[in-house]
Amino acid sequence: MRIIVHTAKCQGHARCWAQAPGIFKLDDEGSILPGDIEVAEAEQLLALRAARSCPERALEVDHA
Ligand code: F3S
Structure with a gap:
């Protein structure tokens, strides 16, 4: 991710x-x-939650 x-x-x-x-x-x-x-795979859930918490949508998650 x-x-x-x-x-x-x-x-x-x-x-x-x-x-x-x-x-x-x-x-x-x-x-x-x-x-x-x-x-890293082990940190993906944490990273996803943190990225979604950005109120400006500055952090785009690329699952590819
Ligand atoms: Fe982080 Fe900037 Fe959003 S510091 S929470 S990416 S506004």
């Missing part, structure tokens, strides 16, 4: 990071770092 990060949509709510700080990294201003995120 891969998370496609839409940095332009991020408003720094940090909900993704609060739920899964090992997966979602923020910069000094609290915005998500650019670049798609490959998620």
Whole structure:
């Protein structure tokens, strides 16, 4: 599973990071770092929940 990060949509709510700080990294201003995120199988449920918690829909889940 891969998370496609839409940095332009991020408003720094940090909900993704609060739920899964090992997966979602923020910069000094609290915005998500650019670049798609490959998620290990064991962390997929956690990553999915965290991605869905973003109120700006900045984290797109790619199940391919
Ligand atoms: Fe940004 Fe959404 Fe996370 S607004 S910091 S991607 S919860």
